[in-house]
Amino acid sequence: MDGTAAVNxxxxxxxxxxxxxxxxxxHGWLLAQVQPFASLPAxxxxxxxxxxxxxxxxxxxxxxxxxxxxxxVDAAAGAGAAAEAADPLxxxxxxxxxxxxxxxxxxxxxAVASTQPLAERLxxxxxxxxxxxxxxxxxxxxxxxxxxxxxxxxxxxxFADLLLAVQRHPAxxxxxxxxxxxxxxxxAALRAQRAGRQRGLNENLAREILELHTLGVDGGYSQxxxxxxxxxxxxxxxxxxxxxxxDDSAHGFVFRAAAHQPGVRQMLGRRYPQAGIAQAEAMLxxxxxxxxxxxxxxxxxxxxxxxxxxxxxxxxxxAKSWQDSDGDLAVVYRTLIxxxxxxxAQARKFKTPEDWLLSAQRATGLLLxxxxxxxxxxxxxxxxxxxxxxxxxxxxxxxxxxxDALRKRVQAATGLAARAVTDAPPLALAxxxxxxxxxxxxxxxxxxxxxxxEGVALLLASxxxxxxx
Amino acid sequence: MAVDRxxxxxxxxxxxxxxxxxxWARARSAAQPQSRLLVVLLRGGMDGLHLLPPLxxxxxxxxxxxxxxxxGLPLDGQxxxxxxxxxxxxxxxxxQLAALLAVAPPYRQRSHFEAQDCLENxxxxxxxxxxxxxxxxxQVSATGSAVAVAPVLPLTLRGSARARTWSPPLSQRxxxxxxxxxxxxYAADAELGAPFDAALRMDAGHSQRGTFGxxxxxxxxxxxxxxADGAGMAFVEDGGWDTHRNQAPVLARKFGxxxxxxxxxxxxxxxxxxxxMVLVVSEFGRTAAVNGSGxxxxxxxxxxxxxxxxxxxxxxxxxxxxxxxAQLNEGRDVRATTDLRALCKGVLAEHVxxxxxxxxxxxxxDSRQVRPLRDLIRTx
Numbered sequence: 001m002d003g004t005a006a007v008n009x010x011x012x013x014x015x016x017x018x019x020x021x022x023x024x025x026x027h028g029w030l031l032a033q034v035q036p037f038a039s040l041p042a043x044x045x046x047x048x049x050x051x052x053x054x055x056x057x058x059x060x061x062x063x064x065x066x067x068x069x070x071x072x073v074d075a076a077a078g079a080g081a082a083a084e085a086a087d088p089l090x091x092x093x094x095x096x097x098x099x100x101x102x103x104x105x106x107x108x109x110x111a112v113a114s115t116q117p118l119a120e121r122l123x124x125x126x127x128x129x130x131x132x133x134x135x136x137x138x139x140x141x142x143x144x145x146x147x148x149x150x151x152x153x154x155x156x157x158x159f160a161d162l163l164l165a166v167q168r169h170p171a172x173x174x175x176x177x178x179x180x181x182x183x184x185x186x187x188a189a190l191r192a193q194r195a196g197r198q199r200g201l202n203e204n205l206a207r208e209i210l211e212l213h214t215l216g217v218d219g220g221y222s223q224x225x226x227x228x229x230x231x232x233x234x235x236x237x238x239x240x241x242x243x244x245x246x247d248d249s250a251h252g253f254v255f256r257a258a259a260h261q262p263g264v265r266q267m268l269g270r271r272y273p274q275a276g277i278a279q280a281e282a283m284l285x286x287x288x289x290x291x292x293x294x295x296x297x298x299x300x301x302x303x304x305x306x307x308x309x310x311x312x313x314x315x316x317x318x319a320k321s322w323q324d325s326d327g328d329l330a331v332v333y334r335t336l337i338x339x340x341x342x343x344x345a346q347a348r349k350f351k352t353p354e355d356w357l358l359s360a361q362r363a364t365g366l367l368l369x370x371x372x373x374x375x376x377x378x379x380x381x382x383x384x385x386x387x388x389x390x391x392x393x394x395x396x397x398x399x400x401x402x403x404d405a406l407r408k409r410v411q412a413a414t415g416l417a418a419r420a421v422t423d424a425p426p427l428a429l430a431x432x433x434x435x436x437x438x439x440x441x442x443x444x445x446x447x448x449x450x451x452x453x454e455g456v457a458l459l460l461a462s463x464x465x466x467x468x469x
Numbered sequence: 470m471a472v473d474r475x476x477x478x479x480x481x482x483x484x485x486x487x488x489x490x491x492x493w494a495r496a497r498s499a500a501q502p503q504s505r506l507l508v509v510l511l512r513g514g515m516d517g518l519h520l521l522p523p524l525x526x527x528x529x530x531x532x533x534x535x536x537x538x539x540x541g542l543p544l545d546g547q548x549x550x551x552x553x554x555x556x557x558x559x560x561x562x563x564x565q566l567a568a569l570l571a572v573a574p575p576y577r578q579r580s581h582f583e584a585q586d587c588l589e590n591x592x593x594x595x596x597x598x599x600x601x602x603x604x605x606x607x608q609v610s611a612t613g614s615a616v617a618v619a620p621v622l623p624l625t626l627r628g629s630a631r632a633r634t635w636s637p638p639l640s641q642r643x644x645x646x647x648x649x650x651x652x653x654x655y656a657a658d659a660e661l662g663a664p665f666d667a668a669l670r671m672d673a674g675h676s677q678r679g680t681f682g683x684x685x686x687x688x689x690x691x692x693x694x695x696x697a698d699g700a701g702m703a704f705v706e707d708g709g710w711d712t713h714r715n716q717a718p719v720l721a722r723k724f725g726x727x728x729x730x731x732x733x734x735x736x737x738x739x740x741x742x743x744x745x746m747v748l749v750v751s752e753f754g755r756t757a758a759v760n761g762s763g764x765x766x767x768x769x770x771x772x773x774x775x776x777x778x779x780x781x782x783x784x785x786x787x788x789x790x791x792x793x794x795a796q797l798n799e800g801r802d803v804r805a806t807t808d809l810r811a812l813c814k815g816v817l818a819e820h821v822x823x824x825x826x827x828x829x830x831x832x833x834x835d836s837r838q839v840r841p842l843r844d845l846i847r848t849x
Contacts, residue, residue, distance in 0.1 A: 403667035411641040463658040
């Protein structure tokens with residue numbers, strides 16, 4: 001029982017042999033995965049970095065602007081398909097989309113093959129916690145690079161470092177408009193005023209940091225705290241694309257002193273007299289260790305890994321571990337893994353579309369090409385990197401379970417079964433994915449399946465395969 | 470967003486609040502179970518000046534240049550409908566379509582993302598509220614459900630347990646034998662059994678090879694609104710309205726789809742059309758002048774349409790601010806003279822029967838100063 005929970009609830013769903021590996025010592029199997037990645041996995045090498053995406057986007061925008069200025073207004077000439085195909089602007093757009101797809105492909109391939117599935121689940125957990133959404137055009141190309149550059153290397157370190165890395169990343173700064181925020185008394189604001197333009201404070205990022213990323217909506221902050229944090233964050237911006245190196249270690253972040261609001265800030269009863277970038281850094285570090293943050297994130301972790309309504313004692317234990325370790329995530333995860341309340345027999349989580357697609361690929365040996373993955377994710381209701389809100393995708397069965405959702409999974413299961421490559425009999429696949437003590441009715445149905453394809457579809461569409469249990 | 474239960478209960482229980490909203494002869498405190506509301510959100514900033522060109526205004530051809538429409542389907546002496554909307558024009562003549570001029574949500578920064586959030590969360594700001602005005606309307610109405618034809622629940626409908634999504638079936642055919650085998654298995658799962666049975670019974674409609682666009686989405690919405698168990702409110706969204714470049718052929722095509730969608734709504738709803746209102750909105754209009762590539766850029770005041778048997782149509786509503794340079798907002802786009810919330814409040818009060826006091830406190834918080842539009846629906 002604990003073996004299946006380890007691979008299916010804490011991991012990404014069993015690959016062949018994985019259950020066998022985990023069953024002897026499920027806790028140990030998980031704990032062994034709680035360690036920083038030695039280096040960037042090979043599959044991610046050579047993918048476009050954030051600075052490269054910024055530069056490509058800027059170049060595209062420049063081209064569009066030039067075209068808009070020079071193009072004759074000719075209503076009839078617009079839409080010849082051949083003309084579009086030859087259009088260098090369109091070609092550039094297609095190239096950019098291909099580059100973004102490479103990220104999607106690598107990310108999926110890595111997760112499907114991973115022997116550290118707990119780590120992959122954690123990367124996705126934090127990526128969703130620090131959600132950006134690609135329906136905001138400006139950051140369409142930056143969401144996947146942000147996960148790779150800011151989040152992946154830090155999921156086993158200190159939360160404070162993860163928080164800071166995310167808030168310095170161009171994707172987050174652009175998504176929540178901090179790159180446009182200037183202090184009302186900053187040099188940049190005064191300059192703009194003299195030129196007859198309006199530039200001012202944007203509180204979006206500060207608000208979401210307090211409400212979503214750290215303390216939580218009930219965490220006890222006030223509007224004044226939001227404004228003060230926003231003032232401190234002025235100047236945290238994105239470098240001019242043509243001026244930043246492709247392998248810039250800051251991934252395109254730049255601190256613009258001219259935009260920074262001068263002065264001492266006050267937040268949650270503390271004074272922050274630091275100058276420049278150090279000011280908001282200090283505030284973020286204090287937020288990272290705040291008790292409300294510990295509680296908020298302990299709850300989210302427990303809800304993600306154990307149950308929609310996680311046991312309060314488990315949440316409390318994780319929060320305490322957070323506080324005692326000053327937000328050392330490896331310690332926090334160990335507390336979760338070693339706690340008896342994380343292993344109750346009836347605990348189960350309804351798979352999100354992403355969970356389901358990953359577990360289906362792992363169980364059958366299928367690796368979906370990027371386009372198919374994107375289409376299926378969208379069709380099943382969880383478009384990749386598009387939660388449409390900084391709150392990310394929701395994490396309870398009530399949000400994902402419904403008649404329509406189930407109907408689509410049955411359809412998708414049929415489609416995936418048609419592509420599956422393994423030649424193991426469906427019953428064997430089921431045992432490898434769900435355990436030897438497979439549900440008797442499912443086993444019988446699989447034995448009676450008319451074909452390999454029908455059997456695989458049955459497995460992927462079965463109720464047991466819809467749960468991380 | 471936490472429900473302010475005290476406020477809610479006070480509003481319900483206080484008979485005095487009805488008197489405060491004097492003149493609401495038609496206001497009821499319970500939802501009218503029969504009325505149907507379909508909200509269509511055109512994402513991207515639909516160009517109101519191209520939908521309803523003010524042909525009689527000399528400023529129009531001057532501002533729009535080659536983009537100016539030479540003619541249109543006449544509405545009144547001043548405005549016409551784009552030629553691609555003959556069905557909408559017929560509705561107008563039949564008194565079943567009205568247009569609201571120069572309307573926008575109370576947001577002025579011209580960012581799609583924020584403007585849409587402001588429109589959807591029904592407040593004065595894109596930030597803050599994480600739930601939507603239709604969801605809050607559902608909360609204060611005693612019964613009924615809502616459905617969004619979308620893969621993910623849009624902000625407008627987030628916050629109510631009675632809101633759900635529907636999106637087109639994947640094109641994959643499933644063998645009946647598989648459904649049967651699965652049914653036995655699902656029956657044994659405490660949480661999945663009931664939704665699976667519902668999944669089996671679902672008329673998922675024809676799967677779509679190719680595009681599932683506005684027309685198909687509206688048709689699907691009307692199917693989901695039919696019958697006694699049908700959703701009382703539905704939401705459909707459509708993209709591709711952000712016409713920065715070469716907009717004449719693009720909008721000709723999109724307006725044609727909008728016209729076909731209105732027809733699909735009437736045909737799909739059948740007898741329910743008499744009790745239906747379709748509200749077509751967008752997050753803002755576009756610049757008054759054509760830009761350098763045959764398109765327009767983000768603006769402010771736009772057009773909203775009301776269509777349906779329940780509408781007191783055949784009229785243009787609102788206050789047209791004019792196109793003279795001094796009349797334009799920041800010298801570049803149509804000024805908004807009506808807050809979109811006024812339209813939504815009017816529709817919810819008169820058509821859905823929600824209590825005006827609740828509208829200005831719960832459904833559209835802090836909106837006391839936004840007077841609901843009135844006389845939107847047909848009497849008798």
